[in-house]
Amino acid sequence: MEDCFLLKSLGVQWDFFQVPAAGLSGGLMVLWRKDLASFSVLEASSQMIVGKLDVLGKGSWMVAFVYGSNEIQNRRTLWTDLEKHCSGNLPFVVGGDLNCIISQAEKRGGKKFSVNQGSKDFTNFMIRNYLHEIKSMGPRFTWCNNKNGGARILEKLDRCLINTIALNFIHIALVKNLSRVSSDHCPILLEVFKPLEHTKSTIRYEEVWASYYGASALVKSVWKRNCKGDPATILNLKFKRTLKALFYWSKEKYKGLNALRDKLKDEILEIQLEESEGVLSVERLQILRFKINELNVTLARINTWWRQRAKARWMDEGNCNTSFFHAFASARRSLNWISHIKIGSGIFSEEESVIQDTFSDFFICKWQFRDCILEGWLRPSKVLSLEDQRMLEAGFLQEELQVVEEISKRSISPSVDGISFSFIKDFWQTIKGDTWIAVKQFMISGFMDESLKEIMIVLIPKIKSPQEPVH
Structure with missing residues (x-):
């Protein structure tokens, strides 16, 4: 042509x-x-x-x-x-x-x-x-x-x-x-430049918040405020109130971590170049040591931020602040994004409301009420030993709750309200009293507040590029 x-x-x-x-x-x-x-x-x-x-x-x-x-x-x-x-x-x-x-x-x-x-x-x-x-x-x-x-x-x-x-x-x-x-x-x-619809974002706990001086004092202050209601309602309200306070308190502190890192590197290099030309004064040497310590703390906070997003166990083994690690976290975010869905008529839709409705209808159908036949089940005495029966019937102790907190991993089980086990472990000494009262009430009454039953469904793709939810 x-x-x-x-x-x-x-x-x-x-x-x-x-x-x-x-x-x-x-x-x-x-x-x-x-x-x-x-x-x-x-x-x-x-x-x-x-x-x-x-x-x-x-x-x-x-x-x-x-x-x-x-x-x-x-x-x-x-x-x-x-x-x-x-x-x-x-x-x-x-x-x-x-x-x-x-x-x-x-x-x-x-x-x-x-x-x-x-x-x-x-x-x-x-x-x-x-x-x-x-x-x-x-x-x-x-x-x-x-x-x-x-x-x-x-x-x-x-x-x-x-x-x-x-x-x-x-x-x-x-x-x-x-x-x-x-x-x-x-x-x-x-x-690549398709605009995303901005929806109301949920505040989620960031592990890096706990690394800032004053975080524990803030949590103690907010947690001590009086609340009305049953123990479960009080616990849930304190979770939300404390998370919101942490979010606004730390907003200015952690949003510029990368810029702070680069600034500290430049300042350290400037002082080290100055040292190469002559002997540093005691004051300048102290400033250099302070800058290096602040840089190490900043790098640790950046690593914590990436670790929480990557959900990668191998970060604990030292592969923290590397380009591959950052790529892993970013690729995970891109792959987890549900951009389209195949609806009942066999056509594809990219509308966010259609995607939400399709998943909602799927789980409503999956978890609908079903009649269960309970006749003919074996009695517990025929399948459990006396020792096992006594263990199951024994009361739940506060020491056992402490063990659960100690053995639980960080960044697991994030709930709809943004609280994960990282928050619980970071501020356990402050919140364990109210947590135990709420757990004890549930064990006695068998009733749980509806807000505590809210769960976050994690969709795990079993094939590459899934197009519709299946059983």
């Missing part, structure tokens, strides 16, 4: 860059709106176009458009060429026909998938450059050979990858695999 004819077809607002087709091999073309973005090509070949995309109001991005060869050796050259552009400090997106699958789940029909050098090369390329595949909606397979019967083969050849910087920048990303119409490939649409 002649350049002038293409520009005339697109209109004056558009610009483009292309790598012409060579024989049966299709070419590559990048198009962009000149009034919204500018694109400067850094490298181009028969398998890729790499460039810097400057989006109005969204900053600069590195983007690679890929048309991978079906030859392993040629694709290895592609990974090498792309790797040269992965070491920068800009968000990086790689997308297109990568012509490679990495598991049997990405193929249907034809020969059974087996791990080969091509899939290993691609996986290693992603690992070395901290690239993450974006979850997708729509058809699971993006390519089809358009044959019939047993000769029909479907594969996932098209995908989008983003680096850790992009993942931290956009938070939520989604790839839509669109319908195949005039090609054997699905067009893929990457959404």
